[in-house]
Amino acid sequence: MRKYKILCIDDSRSIHAFLEECLRPVSEKMEHVYNGQEAIDKLRLDLKAFDVIILDWEMPVKDGPTTFNELKIMGLTTPVFMLTSKNNPSDILQMIEAGVAEYMMKPFTSDIVLEKIQLILG
Amino acid sequence: MENLVLLKFFADFIEAELGIIYVEANYYQLEHRLKNIATQLGFAGLTELHRSARSGIAGQLRSLLLDIATNNETSFFRDGAIFKALSEAMVPELIKAGNKRNLQLWSAASSAGQEVYSIAMELDQAKLSNPAIPSIQILASDVSETILKRAESGSYSQLEVQRGLPARLMIHYFDKNDQDQWVVKGALKNGMTFKKLNLLHEWRHSTTFDIVFCRNVLIYQGVENKTKIIKKIWSDLNPGGYLVLGAAESLFGLSQDFDQVVHGSAVFYRKKAS
Numbered sequence: 001m002r003k004y005k006i007l008c009i010d011d012s013r014s015i016h017a018f019l020e021e022c023l024r025p026v027s028e029k030m031e032h033v034y035n036g037q038e039a040i041d042k043l044r045l046d047l048k049a050f051d052v053i054i055l056d057w058e059m060p061v062k063d064g065p066t067t068f069n070e071l072k073i074m075g076l077t078t079p080v081f082m083l084t085s086k087n088n089p090s091d092i093l094q095m096i097e098a099g100v101a102e103y104m105m106k107p108f109t110s111d112i113v114l115e116k117i118q119l120i121l122g
Numbered sequence: 123m124e125n126l127v128l129l130k131f132f133a134d135f136i137e138a139e140l141g142i143i144y145v146e147a148n149y150y151q152l153e154h155r156l157k158n159i160a161t162q163l164g165f166a167g168l169t170e171l172h173r174s175a176r177s178g179i180a181g182q183l184r185s186l187l188l189d190i191a192t193n194n195e196t197s198f199f200r201d202g203a204i205f206k207a208l209s210e211a212m213v214p215e216l217i218k219a220g221n222k223r224n225l226q227l228w229s230a231a232s233s234a235g236q237e238v239y240s241i242a243m244e245l246d247q248a249k250l251s252n253p254a255i256p257s258i259q260i261l262a263s264d265v266s267e268t269i270l271k272r273a274e275s276g277s278y279s280q281l282e283v284q285r286g287l288p289a290r291l292m293i294h295y296f297d298k299n300d301q302d303q304w305v306v307k308g309a310l311k312n313g314m315t316f317k318k319l320n321l322l323h324e325w326r327h328s329t330t331f332d333i334v335f336c337r338n339v340l341i342y343q344g345v346e347n348k349t350k351i352i353k354k355i356w357s358d359l360n361p362g363g364y365l366v367l368g369a370a371e372s373l374f375g376l377s378q379d380f381d382q383v384v385h386g387s388a389v390f391y392r393k394k395a396s
Contacts, residue, residue: 087302088298089298092289092293093293096290102289103289104289105280105284107281108281108284109281111285112281112284115286119288
């Protein structure tokens, strides 16, 4: 099974722990940050450091959509998966149109997130 | 021991009705499911359910027993390569062969509907780049009335709708209601009909088909039933029509009446000219 370098951006430590566990089969390494600004600071050092980014919507300091837009302006091409409890069609459409690779809604199960990552990254 | 006799009674009923064989190693699973039925129908336990069943299995009990025996676990675009094969190979070949009228498609074990809606979405998307794709009539059938009703409702929980379905398609083809259920938009259901059908019983359709999906059905059947089902589906297919089986199933040793076709990583079968 192919392995990926994964960056997880979420303010919930339990989500980090869950993703660490469920993505173990496809994870070469997983790094964790807890708001959008931390992610931007990390990616500014190396925009191509990760194969996939998992991004929450609601976070302190800088939220998911703002973070995604700033990363795009910086030239990020890494696929970004939204993983959020926001499940309104208009929110989903907004982020799909903005260019996220996939949008996943909480609650979710490990097989859903694993399957979607494998599907998009091949 | 007493439980074993009782469980065998229900296992025999399921085998006779559906051809699905419950081996003793799986009796614990059957027992668990029967206990749920007993509770649902107001029986004190398995013994009471058995006593009632011995005097005849009909109505709600019959329906519930058929439901528990079928594995309804599924997702959208399950074994995704076959859907690409549908839009890139099967349908274009049928058009090339002169079939420009409405295509007739049958999903023979449609379960909760993910397969038929995946077919409809795949072909609707394919139309964007290939306007020659004609309208499709889809018959969805299943042995379980309960699951067929679910299929017809086209309503899925948030977890179900995320299994195999890209968010881009979910937003395009589904509406979210106040109960957080995602419901298929009416337009996707155009040309679809739903019908209860047991593949082991006699059936008659009002049309013949260009494509039949019969996935993950044969795997639960003995050789005799497999052969019987394939023969009947063969007679329902138009010449040159396609049969799609599950990814773990094949016609090897069951029929000489089809040619195997490979497209990408998908394998399916074309009815030979008679």
